[in-house]
Amino acid sequence: MSLHVITANRLRDGVSVWFAGEHGWAEHVDAAATYDDTALPGALAAAQPADVAAHVVEVRAVEVTQEDGKLMPVAHREQIRARGPSVRADLPAGPWRDGADKLPPLPSASSTSPHAGIYHYDEYDRDFLRQRAREFGEQVERRRAGELSEDEFKPLRLMNGLYLQLHAYMLRIAIPYGVLSATQLRQLAYVARHYDRGYGHFTTRQNIQFNWLRLEDTPAALAALAEADLHGIQTSGNCIRNVTTDEYAGAAADEVIDPRLYAEILRQWSTDHPEFTYLPRKFKIAITGAPHDRAAVRVHDIGIEVHKNEAGEPVFRIFAGGGLGRTPYVAIKLRDDVPLAELLRYNEAVLRVYNALGRRDNMYKSRIKILIREMKPEAFIQMVEDEYAALPPDYCVLTPELVAAVAARFPVPEFTRQDSGVFAKALAEDADFAAWVERNTHGHRDPGYISAQISLKPIGGIPGDASADEMDAVADLADKYSLGEIRVSHVQNLVLPHVAKDDLPALYQGLVKVGLASANVGLISDIIACPGMDYCALATARSIPVAQRLAERFAGREREIGTLYVNISGCINACGHHHVGHIGLLGVDKNGEEVYQITLGGAADENAAIGSIIGPAVPTANVPDAIEAIVNAYVAQRTPGEKFIDTYRRLGAAPFKEAVNAAR
Amino acid sequence: MPLVNAKGEEIADAGVAGLRLTPDAKIEDIATQLPGAALIEIEFPKFRDGRGFTLARTLRERHGYKGDLRAVGHFIPDQFAALIACGFTSFLTPPEHTPAQFAAALREHRQPGQLLRRSLGRALEG
DSSP: OOEEEEEEEETTTOOEEEEOGGGOEESSGGGOOOEETTTHHHHHHHHSOSSTTOSEEEEEEEEEEEETTEEEESSHHHHHHHHOOTTOTTSOSSOOOOTTOOOOOOGGGTOOOTTOOSOOOOHHHHHHHHHHHHHHHHHHHHHHTTSSOHHHHHHHHHHTTEEEOSSSEEEEEBOGGGEEEHHHHHHHHHHHHHTSSSEEEEOTTSOEEEEEEOGGGHHHHHHHHHTTTOBOTTSSSSSBOOOEEOTTTTTBTTOSSOOHHHHHHHHHHHTTOSSSSSOSSOBOEEEEOSSSOSSOGGGSSEEEEEEEOTTSOEEEEEEEOOBOTTSOBOOEEEEEEEEGGGHHHHHHHHHHHHHHHSOOSOGGGOSHHHHHHHHOHHHHHHHHHHHHHTSOTTTTOOOHHHHHHHHTTSOOOOOOOOOOSHHHHHHHHOHHHHHHHHHHEEEBSSTTEEEEEEOSOOTTSOTTEEEHHHHHHHHHHHHHHSTTEEEEOTTSOEEEEEEEGGGHHHHHHHHHHTTOOOOOTTSTTSOEEOOGGGTOSSOSSOHHHHHHHHHHHHTTTHHHHOSOOEEEESSTTOTTOGGGSSEEEEEEEETTEEEEEEEESOBOSTTOBOOEEOSSOEEGGGHHHHHHHHHHHHHHHOOTTOOHHHHHHHHOSHHHHHHHHHHO | OOEEETTSOEEOOOOOOOEEEOTTOOHHHHGGGGGGOSEEEEEESSTTOTHHHHHHHIIIIISOOOSEEEEEESOOGGGHHHHHHTTOOEEEOOTTSOHHHHHHHTSGGGOOOOHHHHHHHHHHHO
């Protein structure tokens, strides 16, 4: 006979609560009433809220064990819900903020970054966001008053990027194509500091997530963000999500065309699109303008490469049907040369075929990648072409006037600084600086400038997390050294895109001072990891501690090992992009134990590939040993200068498989 | 069930015989009937099934259908503006939501609408 408690999340703040019988809902599991198998159904019925204005949601029973009077849920996820994230002992589960606290004024009222290359909103645009924040506030009130049921309310909160997770609500804020002004980053820091527990998490889709939102604070947080042109619209739901791009867009020396203008046009086209807001499933678009793909366009629902035709005009190569998740695919190419005027029309044709024919009977088969494979790529392409050919000729044409109107809202930075030799001198004199430059910078299109990547992967840290103080520090450095502009990369780091070479040593010293100078970009410790079971309600394993142990294991050897992307997902949904890591790790639950499947050979760039699984999963504790065996096999067999991925492509999986088996 | 027009006003059903399409309908199959049709009804089995939006646009834009286009089944006031934008002209409102809720959903601040159209409008005005 097993023992159970009844748990739920509190509606107003999302806190995990435990049913204590006649005492109502308690904030700590030890206060919970326990029920055996026979008593449970009656207790569950008593605990279920009688009306829609209930104060709790997602009421359910979980199995527990009892030792020395302490109750311990059996499932790892429920243990984490009871205690708080295992990776943040300083942040126990439970209520953490009194909503009556008076907050200081918003930073946006007192600071500006006029030169940042973000799309400049006018008051008309800003009103759009204010209206949406107000509307959500009304919906929250209607829900709390019982006028909306949880079933009706859920899609409405999701449309604003608000999920219910293990410990609280999680608010996902879009960072369109990963571009932020310093002012916006300060506004995010403000939300992190006052509406969250002091930090945020940058994601692989160039967004930021706050982990500890209270429902009753969310309209105010959204209103604060609206003042800095930020929002959570379409960061969830079966709609077109945030359009992502290269973190070096508009700065990279190897770029053919700056894709941000087209990303912005796609953003405006997809925001509140009347036809494509109730798609079979979510839809992700990425665009790049460089031959080296840093935006992973081939693993998106639609991937776009903008290049130039012989006349020097922008033309668009369109891919579709890439994606990760439980059925990973590299995209197929639809067209090489869609002209600018036709960009939206062609995308409409693709979406229209998907909206009409994408599966709605099974959410695991509802992405466009499945439709394309089930229809066969040739038939899909033909159908898109037919749809495209049948569009009225004047429909959704991207006119030069419209392109010019959007382009006018992007200030083009003036690159006036010359390289006077300060940079070369510092490189010669300061080995730490030189090591950081080698890994964390990227060539700029102007010879006087360089782009600097700020690693959010300190050894032992949580990949992609940044504290409010760190965000403020980066905002200040951006104002001082990067025209007030910051980028979020899809590998969960930040980028200062336009740093004068003369300023780079000073920037580096500034980063050292605030602890943000980890020189590990592209190295084995620059790990992509999803939040995993420490935060996420879907996860089946804790990805963060695995990333921490791996980074610690290889600390000191990273430079010797060289470029190696390790990606970790805490469940099959693959938010940690494990399929396209050179080494991928997928955490799964095997009879209550967290184990990791290892894949090798994945890549997200122009040579995109899905990694192959090598043998049975390994227990969490053995992951560092297994990865070390793989790395040692690589180091032993590489030719001089050969990267891990190239050695893998030359030798295949066999030597690495053997190494892992020997280490088991 | 109340019938409303694209302003959210209750209207009387004229009793015209309509052609009813399920969301998986192939318009090619009924193309010959389109020229004489005065009313086409498109079914929404549940509000999250967005196929009806594409069907409506296809009828209007690809096939030039000019008659009354009616949404029937389960859809919500939050979708009202989008339904209108896709070419629907009448709405058999579902029991869960009153005509007044649909009318209220058209108040300007509740449905900002597609950003690009707003930008385009302003670019042309400017």
